[in-house]
Amino acid sequence: MIGVISYLVFFSTVAAILAIAVLGLNLQWGNTGLFNGGVVASFGAGAYGTLLLGGSAQAGHLGGYELAYPVALLGGLIFAGVLAWVIGVLTLRLRHDYLAIATFGVAVAFENLMRNATWLAGGAQGLRGFERPLRQTLGDGFLYNVAFFAFVLALLVLTYVFLERLTASPFGRMLRAIREDETAARSLGKSPSRARLVAFVTGSVIIGLSGALYATFYAFVSPQDILPILTFQIWAMLIVGGAGNNRGAMFGAFLIWGAWSVSGWALARFAPVEAQLFTGSIQFILIGAVIVGMLLWRPQGLFPERLIVSQPGDFSTTKP
Amino acid sequence: MIQQLVDGVLVGSFLSLGAIGLTLVMHILRFANFSHAELLSIGAYVALVFDKLFEALLPVFATKIGPLSMDWALVLALFASIGITALSAVVIDRLVFARVREKGGELSMVFASFGMALIIRNVIGLIFGLQSVLYSDEIAFAMVLSRDPLLLVKPDQVFVLIAALAIMVGLHFVLSRTTFGFALRAVAENPALAQIHGVNLKRMIMIVWLLGGGLAAAAGVFYGLSYQISPVMGRDLVLPIFAATIVGGIGSVYGAVLGGFVVGIASNIALSILPSGYSPSVPFLMILLVLLIRPHGLFGEARA
Numbered sequence: 001m002i003g004v005i006s007y008l009v010f011f012s013t014v015a016a017i018l019a020i021a022v023l024g025l026n027l028q029w030g031n032t033g034l035f036n037g038g039v040v041a042s043f044g045a046g047a048y049g050t051l052l053l054g055g056s057a058q059a060g061h062l063g064g065y066e067l068a069y070p071v072a073l074l075g076g077l078i079f080a081g082v083l084a085w086v087i088g089v090l091t092l093r094l095r096h097d098y099l100a101i102a103t104f105g106v107a108v109a110f111e112n113l114m115r116n117a118t119w120l121a122g123g124a125q126g127l128r129g130f131e132r133p134l135r136q137t138l139g140d141g142f143l144y145n146v147a148f149f150a151f152v153l154a155l156l157v158l159t160y161v162f163l164e165r166l167t168a169s170p171f172g173r174m175l176r177a178i179r180e181d182e183t184a185a186r187s188l189g190k191s192p193s194r195a196r197l198v199a200f201v202t203g204s205v206i207i208g209l210s211g212a213l214y215a216t217f218y219a220f221v222s223p224q225d226i227l228p229i230l231t232f233q234i235w236a237m238l239i240v241g242g243a244g245n246n247r248g249a250m251f252g253a254f255l256i257w258g259a260w261s262v263s264g265w266a267l268a269r270f271a272p273v274e275a276q277l278f279t280g281s282i283q284f285i286l287i288g289a290v291i292v293g294m295l296l297w298r299p300q301g302l303f304p305e306r307l308i309v310s311q312p313g314d315f316s317t318t319k320p
Numbered sequence: 321m322i323q324q325l326v327d328g329v330l331v332g333s334f335l336s337l338g339a340i341g342l343t344l345v346m347h348i349l350r351f352a353n354f355s356h357a358e359l360l361s362i363g364a365y366v367a368l369v370f371d372k373l374f375e376a377l378l379p380v381f382a383t384k385i386g387p388l389s390m391d392w393a394l395v396l397a398l399f400a401s402i403g404i405t406a407l408s409a410v411v412i413d414r415l416v417f418a419r420v421r422e423k424g425g426e427l428s429m430v431f432a433s434f435g436m437a438l439i440i441r442n443v444i445g446l447i448f449g450l451q452s453v454l455y456s457d458e459i460a461f462a463m464v465l466s467r468d469p470l471l472l473v474k475p476d477q478v479f480v481l482i483a484a485l486a487i488m489v490g491l492h493f494v495l496s497r498t499t500f501g502f503a504l505r506a507v508a509e510n511p512a513l514a515q516i517h518g519v520n521l522k523r524m525i526m527i528v529w530l531l532g533g534g535l536a537a538a539a540g541v542f543y544g545l546s547y548q549i550s551p552v553m554g555r556d557l558v559l560p561i562f563a564a565t566i567v568g569g570i571g572s573v574y575g576a577v578l579g580g581f582v583v584g585i586a587s588n589i590a591l592s593i594l595p596s597g598y599s600p601s602v603p604f605l606m607i608l609l610v611l612l613i614r615p616h617g618l619f620g621e622a623r624a
Contacts, residue, residue, distance in 0.1 A: 029427075033425075033427065035427045035430055035431075037354075037430075037434070090608065090611045090612065091611060093615075094611070094615050095570070096426065096427060097346070097350075097351060097352035097426070097427075097430060098566075098611070098615075100352050100354075100427070100430050101352055101562050101566065101607065102604075102607060102608070102611065104354070104558075104559070104562075105559055105562075105563075105603065105604035105607050105608075106604065108559055108600055108601070108604060109600070109601040109604040109605070112597070112598060112600045112601045113598075113601065115597070116595065116597035116598055228555075232434065232435075232438060235431065235434070239431065277450065278445070278446055278450075281442040281443075281445045281446050281450070282442075282446070284438050284441075284442040285438070285439050285442045285443060285446075287435075287438060288434075288435040288436065288437075288438030288439035288442070289435070289439060290435075291431060291432070291434065291435030291438075292416055292432055292435035292436060292439065295420050295423075295424065295428055295431060295432045295435070296416065296419055296420065296423075296432075299420075299423055299424050299428060
């Protein structure tokens with residue numbers, strides 16, 4: 001029984017961490033219509049930034065500043081934000097798909113840099129030597145995992161509340177206005193490129209938070225953790241949940257992460273030995289099929305965006 | 321340095337072929353197609369199947385052509401592959417992109433293209449295995465063009481360059497001398513106005529996919545001749561091809577040709593400065609550079 005509960009805690013922790021990233025992506029794609037092809041770049045920036053600042057000294061590469069955890073976490077978020085700002089400044093005034101290409105490129109380059117630059121962050125070996133916060137008091141066992149889950153959950157709720165308030169605010173209305181009709185928004189004196197940049201950087205910082213928590217949870221990060229498939233998984237979560245709907249986004253994260261875990265387990269358990277080599281391929285096809293299938297048959301997701309009308313008229317009597 | 325320059329030109333020849341199709345699709349359908357590079361994989365693998373098939377059915381064709389490592393069967397397979405890949409590009413559009421286009425915006429298509437890339441790449445891996453293969457197991461010896469500075473070129477590479485240039489010249493005449501070429505340019509400029517003048521938009525879109533798929537198949541086979549074929553070749557080529565279209569300017573066929581060569585040469589020269597592990601990052605750095613200096617590329621125009 002304790003085994004099941006402890007697995008559920010582990011599963012929910014990872015799903016909740018990914019849900020934070022999906023919320024960040026939802027601000028970019030769902031609310032603002034920005035296509036982020038490199039979710040893993042922000043995720044990785046948060047993860048690497050936090051571990052580099054908060055870890056103990058390692059031979060052969062940077063890091064080991066042993067800063068207090070909140071400071072290290074903040075540093076990771078700033079790193080993710082600065083990276084997003086650079087990309088945003090360069091691409092957000094251009095055609096929409098430039099952002100898609102540039103963000104995809106930055107993710108490839110980030111993974112490539114982390115894999116090769118051993119002097120920077122350990123290269124392919126990854127980044128070790130990080131002490132999880134409060135490990136002295138809570139130990140390494142079940143208690144720590146429950147406490148960490150509570151911490152992640154609190155941050156997830158905090159992010160959710162922040163985003164709900166942000167999207168209900170005048171700024172959120174402006175983002176949706178820009179998404180729906182940029183020219184009209186501009187005619188009202190709004191600056192689309194600035195609003196987009198703010199939304200893009202904010203979303204990337206939230207994705208960076210998710211990466212930082214992920215790295216904290218495992219006390220380790222390596223280039224294997226920032227492969228492009230993570231971007232696709234996070235997208236699938238958002239599209240299944242429903243772009244523009246924060247609750248749907250969180251639900252999608254748990255659903256897709258559950259499906260991913262179950263399919264991985266089932267393939268490992270039931271697939272014949274000679275097919276084991278291909279479990280990755282089969283899972284990737286499933287993720288691709290989920291993305292394409294949702295776009296074809298239910299583009300609004302399981303939980304569609306609730307469109308808010310600022311001054312609702314009485315539509316019940318004026319129906320055609 | 322001269323060796324890198326020559327290698328870069330050879331790499332550029334298949335990057336250009338891939339970029340021409342991508343830039344046309346991006347211009348006319350207005351979406352960044354991340355699954356375009358998978359058409360190169362489809363082309364390479366279809367050619368592999370037909371190569372083995374022709375060799376088995378018609379042993380006459382299994383003889384090498386002069387100094388090349390390829391045989392006549394592969395030449396026939398190349399044409400078969402161009403046809404089949406072109407058709408599969410149309411089929412993918414009909415099944416997925418056309419439907420997404422009707423429902424959602426341009427960016428939904430970008431999402432769909434990522435999903436399709438993931439599906440195509442891994443289905444190929446399931447069918448053909450994850451290891452990389454060669455068209456011919458025979459070692460193609462490089463010709464020594466010059467000893468000082470040392471300059472080595474494989475006969476296959478010379479063939480690839482000549483064939484690619486021939487295809488591009490042919491395309492140039494089609495685009496600049498035929499009614500089809502004018503119609504295509506009209507659709508790219510203004511789809512609504514082109515339709516008023518009697519251009520069949522649906523047919524033009526189909527022809528663009530046929531063209532893009534056919535060129536991608538040739539590029540895929542040429543890539544396979546120069547290196548090797550593997551299920552992840554699309555993943556490795558997607559960024560260089562995008563870099564070529566952005567350097568050339570989205571929508572410009574001639575820009576795509578030039579962009580392909582620029583990216584090919586720059587990547588190879590960068591390899592003489594950077595450790596080879598960093599080569600996947602070079603196209604991204606080139607994209608950044610172009611966005612900084614000349615966002616619309618060499619031949620592109622500002623258009624939202």
